[in-house]
Every structure is written in C-alpha cells, then in structure tokens.
Amino acid sequence: MRPGSKAIVIGCGVSGLSCAVKLQELGIDVEIWTKQRPEYTVSMVAAAIWHPYLVFPKDRVNRWAIRSYEQFSALTGRPDAGVRFVDGEEFIPEPLQPPDWATPEMALRLVGGAAGTLPHYTFRSIVIETPIYLPWLLGRFLEGGGVLVDRAVTHLDEGFDHATVVINCAGLGAAFLTEDERLKPVKGQLVRIASGYVDRFCFDERDPMTPIYMIPRSEDCILGGTAEHGVGDNEVSEQVQRRIIERCVRLNPAIENAPVLGSIAGARPWRDEVRLEPQLINHRGLLIHNYGHGGAGITLSLGCAEEVKAIVATAIDASPSGAIDRG
Numbered sequence: 210m211r212p213g214s215k216a217i218v219i220g221c222g223v224s225g226l227s228c229a230v231k232l233q234e235l236g237i238d239v240e241i242w243t244k245q246r247p248e249y250t251v252s253m254v255a256a257a258i259w260h261p262y263l264v265f266p267k268d269r270v271n272r273w274a275i276r277s278y279e280q281f282s283a284l285t286g287r288p289d290a291g292v293r294f295v296d297g298e299e300f301i302p303e304p305l306q307p308p309d310w311a312t313p314e315m316a317l318r319l320v321g322g323a324a325g326t327l328p329h330y331t332f333r334s335i336v337i338e339t340p341i342y343l344p345w346l347l348g349r350f351l352e353g354g355g356v357l358v359d360r361a362v363t364h365l366d367e368g369f370d371h372a373t374v375v376i377n378c379a380g381l382g383a384a385f386l387t388e389d390e391r392l393k394p395v396k397g398q399l400v401r402i403a404s405g406y407v408d409r410f411c412f413d414e415r416d417p418m419t420p421i422y423m424i425p426r427s428e429d430c431i432l433g434g435t436a437e438h439g440v441g442d443n444e445v446s447e448q449v450q451r452r453i454i455e456r457c458v459r460l461n462p463a464i465e466n467a468p469v470l471g472s473i474a475g476a477r478p479w480r481d482e483v484r485l486e487p488q489l490i491n492h493r494g495l496l497i498h499n500y501g502h503g504g505a506g507i508t509l510s511l512g513c514a515e516e517v518k519a520i521v522a523t524a525i526d527a528s529p530s531g532a533i534d535r536g
C-alpha cells in the first residue's frame with residue numbers, strides 16, 4: 210500500500226466499480242460510497258452489448274471503446290465474468306460505410322444490398338451480461354480489500370473529509386452534485402424473451418428515432434428499444450413492449466413464438482459529451498469526474514477507468530511524498 214493515499218469513488222454502477230478496481234491496482238485504499246447498490250443501477254438494466262451508441266465526443270469515445278473491447282476480450286476466457294463474444298449484423302442508413310471504431314479483431318465486413326438484402330455490416334462484438342458481470346466486478350473489488358459504504362452524498366466535498374482523491378461516477382446523480390445542466394436522462398425500455406431463438410445480435414439503425422435491436426444472452430434475449438429524451442423514470446409500458454416485439458419480429462421472424470419474460474427500463478445518463486476530467490481542489494485533493502456515458506457506459510467503462518487510473522498515477526508520481534497531498 211502507498212501510505213496516505215486513499216480514494217473515494219462515488220457511485221456503484223459500472224463506471225464506479227470499474228474505476229474502483231483499476232485504482233486498487235495502484236496500491237491505494239479505495240472505498241465506494243453509493244446511494245444504490247449495483248442491482249438497482251441503470252448499469253444493471255443495460256442490454257449490454259459493446260457498441261458505441263448515443264455517446265460523444267467521437268475521438269475520445271472510440272479510444273475508450275477500443276481499449277474496453279481489448280480488456281473485455283481478455284475476460285471472455287473467464288466463465289464467471291459473464292462476458293462473451295457474439296457475432297451479428299448492423300443495418301445503417303445508406304451510404305454504407307465502415308464505422309470509425311472498427312479494429313481487425315472485430316472482423317468487420319461490409320455487405321452490399323445485392324439480391325434483395327439490405328446493406329449492412331457484420332462484426333464480432335462482446336456481450337457483457339450485467340447481472341453476472343456487475344456482481345463479479347464487485348466481488349473483485351471486495352476481495353482486493355475495497356470497502357463498500359451505503360451513503361448518499363449531498364456534496365462531493367464530503368469525500369475530502371476522508372480521502373485526498375474523489376472520483377465522481379454518480380451517473381445521472383452527477384446532475385445534482387455538480388449542477389451540470391448538460392446531463393439529461395434518456396429513458397430506454399427493453400423486452401426480455403426466452404433464450405434459444407437467435408444466436409446473433411442484430412441492430413437496425415436506419416431510423417435513428419426508433420433503434421431496433423436483438424441481443425442473445427445466456428438466460429434470455431434482449432429486444433430493444435426506445436430512447437425518450439428528457440424522461441427519467443423506469444416505468445415499463447405494455448404498449449411500448451408490444452411495439453418493440455412487433456418491430457423485432459418484422460426484422461427477424463424466428464423470434465415470433467418466443468415466450469415473453471417481461472420488460473425492464475432505465476434512464477441513460479446522457480450528456481452532449483462524456484465528462485472525464487480532473488478538477489484540482491485547492492488544499493483538499495484531486496477530484497475527477499467520470500459521468501455522462503449515455504447509451505454506452507458499459508462499452509466505455511474499462512477504457513474510461515484506465516484513464517482515471519492514469520490521472521491518479523500521474524498525480525501520485527508528481528507528489529514528493531508519494532501520496533496525493535492536500536494542495
């Protein structure tokens with residue numbers, strides 16, 4: 210351990226958990242303070258497939274997404290982490306162009322619209338099953354000596370009474386904590402059907418207002434979706450469920466007779482760009498914001514956590530005492 214260095218991470222969704230585990234790699238004490246445990250966060254609602262969707266700015270997003278892809282790839286070898294490769298199709302508005310995030314590992318292939326097929330590309334993505342992955346990540350954090358505290362903070366400054374590093378991973382809660390008016394909810398509803406009817410993912414983004422997708426998981430298959438800007442509740446609607454199923458059946462009739470298991474909903478923490486930046490608090494310590502990941506918080510989680518870790522490591526290295534000083 211590095212004496213004197215301690216970090217408090219606010220929030221226990223995928224962003225907070227990923228940062229907490231990465232910071233432990235620096236040998237510092239880490240606590241997570243959270244209003245809700247992982248099972249009640251929007252991170253648990255996520256589908257969750259690796260896909261840089263509804264998130265900006267593109268250059269940083271692509272970098273975080275690709276770094277996350279590399280690290281999730283390594284986790285596919287661990288059966289207990291709930292992470293596995295899945296191949297599938299993405300239909301996009303014409304003209305057909307390769308996405309700017311593709312790497313050779315994703316085996317992206319453009320398929321033209323010949324012989325009645327819609328133009329699309331195929332690629333290899335990764336499904337991160339949050340009901341398995343989040344408890345696994347929390348387990349890693351606790352096994353590494355991390356402490357989880359059920360505590361809702363009213364001001365980020367509270368953390369500095371106990372530590373010199375505070376990481377703000379409060380998701381939508383950051384709107385209150387930082388008075389950030391650029392952070393807004395975007396509600397999404399998903400339908401769960403029985404597994405075994407499709408084994409490839411499929412996205413149809415030809416109409417950006419009504420994204421359609423199917424994501425096979427081990428215990429179910431997720432059908433989506435909706436994106437209601439400015440709506441922050443997690444109520445599910447039967448009418449929306451019916452519409453989602455109808456659209457997905459049109460895209461792939463193979464799911465027509467699959468038993469419907471129900472709907473889930475949550476609000477994405479959407480911002481015109483992800484806020485990942487350090488803010489030096491004089492005489493108190495280092496505050497780093499990491500929120501606003503929109504529809505891609507799982508996709509970006511490990512890449513963003515890596516950047517947070519690098520900021521903290523640089524601050525420790527720059528400090529003559531080897532710990533983060535209070536200014």
Ligand SMILES: Cc1cc2nc3c(=O)[nH]c(=O)nc-3n(C[C@H](O)[C@H](O)[C@H](O)COP(=O)(O)OP(=O)(O)OC[C@H]3O[C@@H](n4cnc5c(N)ncnc54)[C@H](O)[C@@H]3O)c2cc1C
Nearest residue numbers: 220221222223224244245252258362380382397506507508
């Ligand atoms: C329908 C739907 C489908 C999605 N599908 C995907 C997908 O396929 N792939 C993908 O990458 N992403 C997907 N997402 C997006 C993803 O879920 C989010 O981007 C991600 O979960 C955000 O994680 P987070 O940890 O930043 O926030 P959250 O999961 O919301 O966690 C925030 C944490 O902060 C805590 N907190 C808040 N305020 C306070 C406070 N004052 N004090 C203490 N703690 C506080 C909360 O209790 C919580 O623990 C989807 C989202 C939705 C809604």
